[in-house]
Amino acid sequence: MEKIKIAQIGVCHEHASGKITALRRLPELFEIVGVVDDNATSTTPKFSGKNLQPYEGLKWMTEEEVLNYPGLQAVAVEVPNNELVPTALRCMEHNLAMHMDKPAGEDLALYRKLLDGCRERNLPFQMGFMFRGNPAFQFCIAAIREKLIGEVFEIEADMNHNYGGDEYQEYIGKFRGGIMYNLGCHLIDFVAAAMGRPEKVTPFLKSAPGCPETIRNSCMAVLEYPHASVTLRSSSRAPGCQRRMRIAGSKGVIEFSPLERFDGRPVELSLSLGENSGSFPAGEHTLRFLPQTDRYVEQFKELAKVIRGEAQSTYSYDHDYLVHEITLAAAGYTQWR
Structure with missing residues (x-):
């Protein structure tokens, strides 16, 4: 072709x-x-x-x-x-x-x-969004939807980092929603795909110690669901951090950190099950996903298929709108309704 x-x-x-x-x-x-x-x-x-x-x-x-x-x-x-x-x-x-x-x-x-x-x-x-081609995130979305770890009642994740120096802090300070607006959206894309529309979104936009109050570079947002709470964090003053994810459900827990890597080594995910579920027996499991060489190649492969009429997009227009609706509320631009 x-x-x-x-x-x-x-x-x-x-x-x-x-x-x-x-x-x-x-x-x-x-x-x-x-x-x-x-x-x-x-x-x-x-x-x-x-x-x-x-x-x-x-x-x-x-x-x-x-x-x-x-x-x-x-x-x-x-x-x-x-x-x-x-x-x-x-x-x-x-x-x-x-x-x-x-x-x-x-x-x-x-x-x-x-x-x-x-x-x-x-x-x-x-x-x-940079996690759409990440196989560990794809596994987590399926695990939540298919109730591999039962009914999810808690998700904790962060997008912390410590790059960019003072120049990055000044850059983030130019957005009223700070780093939650700039980076939190990646996690919100995942949560919306796995959990759908929240009942409530509450932002907590702070400045890291030593930074002016106008620089919202240490932020948190809480998304509330009928039986679950989702806590998302993002800070640009977190030395030595590894971005992390923890998902707790009535049957088990998923945890992994780092969220991605491009050094030829696999992302390792810990799955702890209190009972047999899906194809997994009760107990501790370590899942290793094939190493990524690029964040975006898989997305562009899908885009090519969609353009050629060979596939439909994994993410709908409605999903993309919901993600940004949540993002603006999580970053303090709007009130959640």
């Missing part, structure tokens, strides 16, 4: 270089026609974009050239956070399939307009 013609709009998103790297690893599926360098045009907070080495050898284009490129089928939207949805709307108006990075902006109504437009035009739309 002919390769799918795709372009990347933006290099200033924190995950932009990861997306172009993933696309370049799939030459049998995609023809990268060009990339838009938005360093000179971006006006909203950004933390990346200076290193252009991942784009070496690719054609530099303007956004207008991309949107009017003959035969273009898809775009990866990788501009800074708060420019993602306006840029994606312009792509939608040109009937282009999309992979769009996260989070989906501070205006929920504008995001709804984008999703409704894609739905009406039957355009493939894919959000770039």
